[in-house]
Amino acid sequence: MKTTTQIHLDLPGPSRSRDPPTDEAIAEFQTQVLSFYKRHGRHDMLWRHTDDPYRILVSEIMLQQTQVERVTVKYPAFIQSFPDAVALASAPQSAVIAAWQGMGYNRRAIALKKCAEKMVNEYGGTLPRDPEVLAAFPGIGPATASSICAFAFNLPVVFIETNIRRVFIHFFFPGTEAVTDKEILPLVERALDRENPHVWYWALMDLGTDLKKRVPNPNRKSTGYTKQAPFEGSDRRIRGMILKFLIGKSPVRENAILDHVREEPARVNRLLLALEKEGFIRKSRAGYRLAD
Structure with a gap:
């Protein structure tokens, strides 16, 4: 898309008293x-050329906290791996996490898989057309539910x-x-x-x-504006490094994870406990691995 336009950007709006526009x-x-x-x-954008509710669901979850340019790259490969709700619902969680790498905010990958499971188990593989119902799906709030209904069902x-x-x-x-x-x-x-x-x-x-x-x-x-915290040096970055390191591996010892991440052991231990509690990883005597 061109970055220069001819659109007039000074359309008269309400006065300082915030009177409604005409x-x-x-x-x-x-x-x-x-x-x-x-x-x-x-x-x-590929997701603008489909009316498949599942594929629009995938795109909307991906776009929640990721730039369009990155989603444009990751979306086709994800859809190829999991072309429908049945495929995603039946896939091991570790495979979904692996396919999600590069997107950030890995919780969304698990939420998306749970959405697919809900579609299959409760709605016959379809996506409800009601935004209030969709808003109760994992990882979907009112705004995302409405956007899915607008793009998938033209509501x-x-x-x-x-x-x-x-x-x-x-x-x-x-x-x-x-x-x-x-x-x-x-x-x-x-x-x-x-x-x-x-x-x-x-x-x-x-x-x-x-x-x-x-x-x-x-x-x-906006009264709701908050500036996003820097990614570099954040817990989110370290969590992502841990998950990426564990992809495709047999159980990995804690020392190997510490050597890879190169952060304070206490901090890494805290994040390992959090990832285990949240269901991302499993710990055994042999070490840590991605949860299936």
């Missing part, structure tokens, strides 16, 4: 967002995620601080294209991604 302003906003998408939308649901939030704050809250999602949601509902919600949300997300590159991040005005 219907004309909403209509102009819709026109400009869809115009942007027509010219600059990311049409090359006119209303939700906010980071790129959508960025677009609405930028356009409708200029010069305003401490914007709440409660203020944004009515605007999302008013602007929603109810005939083609999946295309509308794609357009919003692509524009939000583009805005991130070209303007100071509007999401900093």
Whole structure:
């Protein structure tokens, strides 16, 4: 996607008193967002060329905390290994963790496998069309449940995620601080294209991604904004190193893990205990291995 656009980025929004925008302003906003998408939308993503709910579920879980560029690389291989819910549900957990490497936040891999198991065991291998039901699935909250329903079933649901939030704050809250999602949601509902919600949300997300590159991040005005902790030196990085080291190996002694990770033994021991408690790894007399 091109990083320079002709879209007008100063669409009149509410005044500083936060009066609701007019219907004309909403209509102009819709026109400009869809115009942007027509010219600059990311049409090359595989998950935008399927209506298979399972495959859209996979993409949405992957995209929760990972950049699109990385998901674009990992998604095809994951789908090739686990083409449907039955394949993923029946796969050893260790194989799923191995396939997930490079994505980060490995808890999502286990949650995704549990979602597949729930689909197979409770819903005949299908995915429910109800966002309230989906929100109770492992690793899926209300926003992800709604996005799955929009993209898999073209349902006119209303939700906010980071790129959508960025677009609405930028356009409708200029010069305003401490914007709440409660203020944004009515605007999302008013602007929603109810005939083609999946295309509308794609357009919003692509524009939000583009805005991130070209303007100071509007999401900093959100009351829910938190800056992500650095990855380097974090527990998350060490956990990932441990899991990656154990892939495809017989039980590994603790000393070998310490030699590989090269961090304080007390810290590594704490993380090993946490990974075991969370079901990622198993400990035996022979050492540690990935849980099946």
